[in-house]
Amino acid sequence: MNKVLRASLIAAGLMTSSVAAHAACGIEGGRVNIIGNEFPAIQTIGAGAVACAGDGVEITANLTKEHKELQVPGLSGDVAEYTVAIVANSSIVPLMSNGLIRPLDDLIAKHGGNFGDNQKITIGGKTMAIGFMANAQHLVYRKDILADAGIEPPTTYEEVLAASKMLKEKGAMKYPFGAAYAAGWGIAQEFNNMFIGMGGEFFKDSTPMPNVNNEKGIATLEMMKAMTTQMNPDFLTLNNNEINAEWKAGNVAMMQMWGSRAGPLLAGEETAPGVAENTVLAGPLTAGGGSIPATTLWWDGFTIATNISDEDAEASYLAMINAIDPSIMNDEVATQAVWMIEGYEPTPASAGVFATINAGAQPYPMIPYNTHLHSALGEELPDFFSGNESAEKTLADVEAAYMVKAREAGVAGL
Secondary structure, eight states, rough: OOOHHHHHHHHHOOOBBBOOOOOOOOOOSOOOEEEESSSHHHHHHHHHHHTTOTTBBEEEEEETTTTTHHHHOOOOOSSSOOOOEEEHHHHHHHHHHTTTTTHHHHHHHHHHSSGGGEEEEETEEEEEEEEEEEEEEEEEHHHHHHHHHHHHOOBBBBHHHOOOOOHHHTTSSSOOOOOOOTTTHHHHHHHHHHHHHHTOOOOOGGGSBBBBBBHHHHHHHHHHHHHHHTSSSSSSGOOOOHHHHHHHTOOEEEEEEEEHHHHHHHTTOOOOOOGGGGGGEEOBOOOOOOOOOOSEEEEEEEBBBBOOOOHHHHHHHHHHHHTGGGOOOOOOHHHTEEEEEEEEEOOGGGGGHHHHHHOOEOOOOOOHHHHHHHHHHHHHHHHHHHTTSOHHHHHHHHHHHHHHHHTTTOTTTT
């Protein structure tokens, strides 16, 4: 699926042929309750689904940055609280592992949908999600600030570090670099990005045995810690929303950010003068002298809960295919994401994601036990960045915490 995903995204327009469009939502009854992330592209999808409400059909959406913590419990009841989970590469895994989402093939056969075959996220021969956008983290920089300091746009983390130090020395900016290092999921993802760029392999010989406590893992932590010297000292509390706010305020010259959040940066919404017009969306950075992009390629899509009635499942499917219908595409929506929707044409806001795809970025691993490693990283890494532990001790703790989580989850081979 990962190879197919990359090939599909590189294709012009990001779409294959589509099937016939629904003229209306066509929902006759049922309940729809959506859980998902909160950035603009997802908000557009949520609004599109909610627009199908009426005539006794209740449709609600909880779009929040805490969506990952809410999805599993919210879909686990005898009758799931949520009927739809908007997911990505990583967040689909625990839902599948616990049998909380249903295959969509019967719904597709009955109702179709105006989407291409490349949007079908097929796992184990079954369509488990419908993708609607691609995403990746990549470099964003201020061309005016770099030019004034005589700095060429960086392409490696080492160059970003050197550029940041120069800006500090010149008094141009107090904290030149920004990234979402908030303790938990965010800092774990930044480790994943850097570790991949260092050439690391998360597991040993295609087994569930962890493989981060080694020279590449140490090099990853050392580079990450070097970057924090150029960041706001409260970096362990700063998530994507807060880093974006720092950018808009003109407090950051370079940052690692998601392509899905790039549109508002270029539009200049609630942004200090001079920021938007000098914002450049660049490609991914490399690290440690490697050629592999220090980032990951993602898709976002929707899934339907297992523990709901067939009526609710049908209503949820119809609401969601209405929400991703090509008719939603206009100039404003097009800037919100790299859409896997027919009619989407690449925009300036998608430049960074396309550069990441073309650089050969690896997809985030969709394997069941990787979610336990991600969780362990999020819990244990703050001890290193707070100065309480060495890199070696922290990585040993990560692997030990992973083993506990994976064994408790029944991962075989441990």
